[in-house]
Amino acid sequence: MNTPFIRNHQYNLIKKQVGHLQHACNNGADPKVIEAVEFNALSTILESFPEITDSQKHTLEQFVGLRKTEEFQQYLFSLESYLEAFSQVTGKQIMKLYPKIKKLKTPNLSTIVHHKISYLGWVDIATQKLFIVYHLNGQTVGIQGRYTPASKGICFLCNGIGDVALFSAITKSKPANASPDYYKAIGNYMCVDSHECNKKITEVAVLEKFLQEVLY
Structure with a gap:
């Protein structure tokens, strides 16, 4: 069972950054440009997790090297099991x-x-x-x-x-x-x-x- 560690706002940030990378790939950007977008996306994502473990870091890094739309979608879907719920109130x-x-x-x-x-x-x-x-x-x-x-x-x-x-x-x-x-x-x-x-x-x-x- 996966231990939740991604809050809603962090997941939204991940989607946004991965979206930038997907856009660059879909529009046939130069490989060096894609690598730069990918590096920036990873850096921005990891910065939003100040107390990340090695295992969690490995989970977040799984989009590196992906280039197809369906691969990005699968990556985002895989993260949903790590979402940390807002504490319920009555x-x-x-x-x-x-x-x-x-x-x-x-x-x-x-x-x-x-x-x-x-x-x-x-x-x-x-x-x-x-x-x-x-x-x-x-x-x-x-x-x-x-x-x-x-x-x-x-x-x-x-x-x-x-x-x-x-x-x-x-x-x-x-x-x-x-x-x-x-x-x-x-x-x-x-x-x-x-x-x-x-x-x-x-x-x-x-x-x-x-x-x-x-x-x-």
Whole structure:
């Protein structure tokens, strides 16, 4: 049985880098160009695994030398058994993250493929709020914010172009001498559809930084 070690965002990065190599091969690029693309892809992939074992490194390197579309597809398929699932949360756990919201609309957790998400996100159209649940520093945390639909743009989480909204979350931290009605909101454009965002996100540093700015 394979031991999972690839998180969703890392798998997306692998797909992206292997896609660059496949594109070069399919378009008849010069062999030296293909080798350069391959080297860059491997370097980028391995850099995203700072604590990799020799066995895991060997698994990731299996695309080196491949040149056909079906070979790349088989390689990516072989990695799916190594995907590390997003730790599941229950409806009750989500409710505890948002104690002030009495009628919180939670997502349908039974439809979520947990090894294909980096974060849990959903929209409550009635209240025009967007919610994010994530596992940060060993804890399950949740933030909420108002979302304002915009035209197509770039999501700050996945860097993909699509339907985005301005997500504004109020930070919990306050200056020492702040007045009782003080508040500070942090806003970023992000995908309205978290499912699509999770399919494209290739790193979580930006998400974690945003969560820390809101929560602490």
